[in-house]
Each structure stands twice: as structure tokens, then as C-alpha cells.
Amino acid sequence: MRHGRMLVRQPEPAIYDGQMTDAIPNGTAPTGSAPGTAQITRELAQRLVEQVAPSLVHNVNIMDAGGVIIGSLDAARIGTLHDGARDAAVRGEAVHIAPGDEHQGTRPGVNIPLIVDGQVVAVVGVTGIPAEVLPVAQVLVLTVQMLLSQERQRDNASWRESAIRDILGALARGNLTESRLMAGLRGIDAPLQPPWNLTGIVAENQSVALLRGLREFTGVVAADINGAVWVLSGSSSALGHELLRQRLQRSGEPPLRFLIGRVGATMQQLASDAERLGALLARPGLLELVDVGSETRLDALGLELAIAGLPTAMIEDLAESVLAPLSAALNETARVFLQAELSIAGAARELGVHRNTLVQRLDRIELLTGLNLRQFHAAVRMRVALAADAARYVHDAQ
Missing domain, CATH: 1.10.10.2840 (PucR C-terminal helix-turn-helix domain)
Structure with missing residues (x-):
């Protein structure tokens, strides 16, 4: 212990586990990599500070793993080095700075490292007399951990949606074999099996609600591509498809347009249906010729597909x-x-x-x-x- 600066081991820091892996192997990975160890950007740190600060009478700072302040209500301090936070990050322990021991870049208070996946990713600091602000700082660290976990879950959801979009896009371009498709689906924890069905759902301003509703279904993955929700179903059967369509149609307002690929499709048929759906959606005016509230088979739109493919x-x-x-x-x-x-x-x-x-x-x-x-x-x-x-x-x- 140094004069005025006491090292206190942080009790049981929360540690997250589990990481997602790349979705599609062999050169067709989704945009961006799967979220791994959490990182706190300046934008996220500032947002976290602004979320928690109004409920406190003490000043709050968030520093990166190098001790640089990246979030603070005092804009002048952002980007400056905080010596106490640097010590806390290096040691993996809380650092108390007593009155009289502060120097340039520090103020009296408590700095507690935020540990994720066994690594210090940030330091949370609360200004004040250490004995008074320590309980506040400990609660604040748990709060920031919770908020960071929520951010991470959103990142994982965004990554998964991007991965699904990339899988379906590669399918439409004819770049996937069945084995690579199934490997990519396993990579996003969606181990679907053939036979397949691909359905496009056209619903103006309803994509978000539809995607949320589709999360309740097992055996399907979905993404918003070119103004429609693409739904890939595994173990496809006529009964399963009909139940899915009925539930989604009841939730749609106004009624939805369903563009249906073959039910129980082989991989070759699935790839063909994906190409057809992509061609139709690339020229969306053609879809106005499909009745609202209807279910139209993709292979019944021969004229529209022929027109869509012309120069x-x-x-x-x-x-x-x-x-x-x-x-x-x-x-x-x-x-x-x-x-x-x-x-x-x-x-x-x-x-x-x-x-x-x-x-x-x-x-x-x-x-x-x-x-x-x-x-x-x-x-x-x-x-x-x-x-x-x-x-x-x-x-x-x-």
C-alpha cells in the first residue's frame, strides 16, 4: 500500500463466457466477425456515463484499459490519462485515491476495474472520499456490467442477423453447397436440416415486427433483404409451412404478400428459388402485380422473372x-x-x-x-x- 492509495481487491468481478464463431466457412464469412471479448468504445462509455450519472451526486468517469478517460460528464477530461485508473487496470484491483494524494490527472475517489472474459476492458471511477463512494462505485460497476451485457447481446443479435443475411445472399448468388450452407447455419446456432423451403414476405414497414415474431419459431432463420423478409425453413413440410404462413398472416397489418419457394426442396431447387426471389425483389414494381394478402409460388411468376432478367x-x-x-x-x-x-x-x-x-x-x-x-x-x-x-x-x- 502506498501513502493515500490503497489497493482493494474487487469482490467477484462478473465474467462473461461464450463466444460466437464465424458463420460461413471457406471465404464466405459474414460482414464483421462474431463478437468476442467485449470492448468499450468512447461512444459507448459516454453513453453509459450519461445513463448512470443523473442518479448520482458524485462525478463518474469511465477509463479504457490503458487508463485514458473515455467517458465523463467533464468534457475537458476526456482523452486525458488517469493514473489511478491505469494502476487499477494493471493490477486488476480497485485503487483508492485519498484526499491529498491526488495529482495531475487524478482526483480523490475509487477506481474499480471492469473485468470481462478474464480481461480488464475498462475502469469505472467515482470521485469523492473513498470510504463514502466505495459502495456507490461497487454498485456502479455492477450496473455498467449489466449495461455492457445488454449492449453485447444487441451486438450478438446484430451480428447474427448480418450472418443470416450473408448466408442467404450467398445462397442467391449460387455460392453455397448444401454442406457449406449447413455448416454456416451451425455457426449461428441454427442447425437446420434438409429438405428446405425459402419464402419471401413483402410487408411495407413491418420487417422489424416480422423478424421479432420469427424468433419464436424453431427450424427457421430470417433476414431483411431488399425490402422483404427472407425466411429459410429446414425440415420443410407442407403442414409446417402452412402453420407458419397462417401465424404470420394473422400478425400482418396490412395483409402480407408471400412469395413461396418449393416446399420440401432439394438444395438445387432451393438455390434456384433464392435466385428467383432475388431477381424479383431487385425490381420491386413487379411485385405490385401480385395480389395483397395472397400466396404466390415463385415458379408461377415466369413472365415476371423473364422480364426481371432482361437488360x-x-x-x-x-x-x-x-x-x-x-x-x-x-x-x-x-x-x-x-x-x-x-x-x-x-x-x-x-x-x-x-x-x-x-x-x-x-x-x-x-x-x-x-x-x-x-x-x-x-x-x-x-x-x-x-x-x-x-x-x-x-x-x-x-
């Missing part, structure tokens, strides 16, 4: 060559008429117009484009043009 210039030409002469009202009339299976009565009802008005619009469309939409081949050409028009918008890749 942008060709898509533009397919749309403009037919739709350029049409007004917005005539464009909408053509779209609704085709969706109504060429039913004049059904389309008129959907548009809220008289049958004669609809017939006049169809005649006007034929005059401007040369396409009589009541005939099969003309209807197909218009359908292609409308799909190309919907595909013009390209989603920013995530």
Missing part, C-alpha cells in the same frame, strides 16, 4: 413500344382488364365504370396501340408491356 434498355423498349401512346387512365384500364381475365363485367366493376365506358376505353386502346385486348395474342403483348413498365424501378441493393 434495362430492353425493358424500357418493351414498355414504351406499347404504352407510350396511352394515358394513365387507359394504362390502368388495360391492367385491370387483364387482371379480370378479360372480363368486361369484372373489370368495369373493379374500375367503378359502366360497361359501355369500359368498351369505349378498350376501343381507344386498340386505336392507339393496334392491340385488341379481347384477343389472346394482343392481351399477352399488353401483359408483357405492363410487366416491363412495372420492372423499370430497380431496388437499391442492401
Whole structure:
């Protein structure tokens, strides 16, 4: 013990255990590595100080493992060396600085090391007479440990979501064999088994709620990619998929759009479904052609997928060559008429117009484009043009 500076062993510091491992082996690791030993950045230290300081009458500082102040309500002290904190970090023990023993960079108080995974990651300091602030400092260390644990859990959750996104992205690019897919899933503690199913759920502004709800399900992993929630299911069966869809559909408001890959798929089929889903989501206007609240099989969207895979210039030409002469009202009339299976009565009802008005619009469309939409081949050409028009918008890749 030195004069005025007493070393006190910190009672039973909390030590965290368990670390996540990289999710996908062989060069397809997720963005960033799995969180290991906790680290306290300046931003986190300052946030922790601001969280706990209002409930105390004493000043609180957080120092890094080298004794440099990284969190304090006194902005002038941030970035300066605290000799007592450095001693505490080196020794792994609490350091008391008595009145009269302080010098440049230190003030009377208690400095207790924060130990995580057997390493000092920071030092928590409370200013005041050591005998008075020691109980406060000990409670404060436990509080900071709890807050750090919460931050770490959030980091782990963010890393896992990023890892899942990378796994599904690699799947869509055709970069995964089944063995590597399963190894990657084991790396995030999701040991799914074939057969597979991939489902895309399109729900505006509901991704966070959907992902939260999907955590309750075993046998699935999910991530938000290109504006949709991708759900990969293992041990896929028709019954399991139907139960999952029903529960999610009940939770969706407004109703959800389900883009369904093959149930009980092989690895080759799964990879194909992932590629199809990625292509459709890259041109999200195409999804507006899918009814809200519906369940649509990916392999039933052949025309949309064919359009999605065309060069942008060709898509533009397919749309403009037919739709350029049409007004917005005539464009909408053509779209609704085709969706109504060429039913004049059904389309008129959907548009809220008289049958004669609809017939006049169809005649006007034929005059401007040369396409009589009541005939099969003309209807197909218009359908292609409308799909190309919907595909013009390209989603920013995530």
C-alpha cells in the first residue's frame, strides 16, 4: 500500500463466457466477425456515463484499459490519462485515491476495474472520499456490467442477423453447397436440416415486427433483404409451412404478400428459388402485380422473372413500344382488364365504370396501340408491356 492509495481487491468481478464463431466457412464469412471479448468504445462509455450519472451526486468517469478517460460528464477530461485508473487496470484491483494524494490527472475517489472474459476492458471511477463512494462505485460497476451485457447481446443479435443475411445472399448468388450452407447455419446456432423451403414476405414497414415474431419459431432463420423478409425453413413440410404462413398472416397489418419457394426442396431447387426471389425483389414494381394478402409460388411468376432478367434498355423498349401512346387512365384500364381475365363485367366493376365506358376505353386502346385486348395474342403483348413498365424501378441493393 502506498501513502493515500490503497489497493482493494474487487469482490467477484462478473465474467462473461461464450463466444460466437464465424458463420460461413471457406471465404464466405459474414460482414464483421462474431463478437468476442467485449470492448468499450468512447461512444459507448459516454453513453453509459450519461445513463448512470443523473442518479448520482458524485462525478463518474469511465477509463479504457490503458487508463485514458473515455467517458465523463467533464468534457475537458476526456482523452486525458488517469493514473489511478491505469494502476487499477494493471493490477486488476480497485485503487483508492485519498484526499491529498491526488495529482495531475487524478482526483480523490475509487477506481474499480471492469473485468470481462478474464480481461480488464475498462475502469469505472467515482470521485469523492473513498470510504463514502466505495459502495456507490461497487454498485456502479455492477450496473455498467449489466449495461455492457445488454449492449453485447444487441451486438450478438446484430451480428447474427448480418450472418443470416450473408448466408442467404450467398445462397442467391449460387455460392453455397448444401454442406457449406449447413455448416454456416451451425455457426449461428441454427442447425437446420434438409429438405428446405425459402419464402419471401413483402410487408411495407413491418420487417422489424416480422423478424421479432420469427424468433419464436424453431427450424427457421430470417433476414431483411431488399425490402422483404427472407425466411429459410429446414425440415420443410407442407403442414409446417402452412402453420407458419397462417401465424404470420394473422400478425400482418396490412395483409402480407408471400412469395413461396418449393416446399420440401432439394438444395438445387432451393438455390434456384433464392435466385428467383432475388431477381424479383431487385425490381420491386413487379411485385405490385401480385395480389395483397395472397400466396404466390415463385415458379408461377415466369413472365415476371423473364422480364426481371432482361437488360434495362430492353425493358424500357418493351414498355414504351406499347404504352407510350396511352394515358394513365387507359394504362390502368388495360391492367385491370387483364387482371379480370378479360372480363368486361369484372373489370368495369373493379374500375367503378359502366360497361359501355369500359368498351369505349378498350376501343381507344386498340386505336392507339393496334392491340385488341379481347384477343389472346394482343392481351399477352399488353401483359408483357405492363410487366416491363412495372420492372423499370430497380431496388437499391442492401
